Amino acid sequence: MRTKLAAGNWKLNGLMSDLTEIEQLASLIGSPSAEVLICPPATLIGTMVQTAKGSPIKIGAQNCHHAQNGAHTGDISAEMVADAGASYIILGHSERRADYGETNACVRDKTKSAWAAGLTAIVCVGETLDQRKSSNTLDIIGGQLAGSIPDLATAEKLVVAYEPVWAIGTGLTPTLDEIGEVHDFIRARLERRFGEGVGRSVRILYGGSMNPKNVDEIAHVSNVDGGLVGGASLKAVDFAPIVLALSKA
Numbered sequence: 001m002r003t004k005l006a007a008g009n010w011k012l013n014g015l016m017s018d019l020t021e022i023e024q025l026a027s028l029i030g031s032p033s034a035e036v037l038i039c040p041p042a043t044l045i046g047t048m049v050q051t052a053k054g055s056p057i058k059i060g061a062q063n064c065h066h067a068q069n070g071a072h073t074g075d076i077s078a079e080m081v082a083d084a085g086a087s088y089i090i091l092g093h094s095e096r097r098a099d100y101g102e103t104n105a106c107v108r109d110k111t112k113s114a115w116a117a118g119l120t121a122i123v124c125v126g127e128t129l130d131q132r133k134s135s136n137t138l139d140i141i142g143g144q145l146a147g148s149i150p151d152l153a154t155a156e157k158l159v160v161a162y163e164p165v166w167a168i169g170t171g172l173t174p175t176l177d178e179i180g181e182v183h184d185f186i187r188a189r190l191e192r193r194f195g196e197g198v199g200r201s202v203r204i205l206y207g208g209s210m211n212p213k214n215v216d217e218i219a220h221v222s223n224v225d226g227g228l229v230g231g232a233s234l235k236a237v238d239f240a241p242i243v244l245a246l247s248k249a
């Protein structure tokens with residue numbers, strides 16, 4: 001039995017004044033059966049951890065450098081975000097792969113660093129529209145999984161997020177069959193590489209234009225263990241119904 005995870009990715013959004021969204025979210029969700037996570041910009045991690053204290057909301061980061069410390073101006077390490085109170089970290093998001101040229105090897109190094117700091121890594125994979133149109137989706141996802149996830153994964157250390165690049169922030173989503181096909185494929189790959197026990201217990205999230213209207217049907221697709229949500233996680237009134245729908249699924 002995998003506990004569903006509702007994860008919000010705030011991306012480059014969020015000021016101190018937005019901490020009220022966390023208070024509101026906490027009061028709207030009560031004690032949900034799904035795990036709840038918000039990943040704000042790094043500037044808000046420490047304060048948001050304090051705001052969320054006593055609520056079921058966990059706080060995560062959106063990125064880290066692979067090194068623990070050193071001459072890397074402007075970067076932050078996995079140890080630093082853990083020290084600020086984060087328990088999860090999103091790695092290999094397609095926006096970072098596109099904007100900063102993050103390769104699978106780079107994502108793997110960051111994931112190792114996150115694990116060493118005691119964080120759970122949410123490793124993102126997903127195809128572009130061209131790759132889907134040319135029927136390369138599963139090859140691409142298979143390559144990203146093999147290259148981005150280090151050996152010795154466990155369900156405590158790893159969550160995989162399937163996020164079709166063309167569905168992120170566009171209002172478009174794959175069909176339920178398409179989502180199911182990719183999630184079943186990811187599950188099979190995890191079982192093949194890490195063994196049935198681990199492979200069956202790692203959670204696989206869907207991400208890409210998930211919202212209060214489509215969450216229910218997506219949440220019932222096989223091997224969908226939650227959602228990684230961008231735009232609809234910014235406001236408590238949008239994210240709370242997603243948390244509650246995932247809790248019921």
Ligand code: PEP
Nearest residue numbers: 168169207208209230231
């Ligand atoms: C994301 O950035 O991870 C994401 C899924 O964004 P959105 O929900 O806005 O498509």
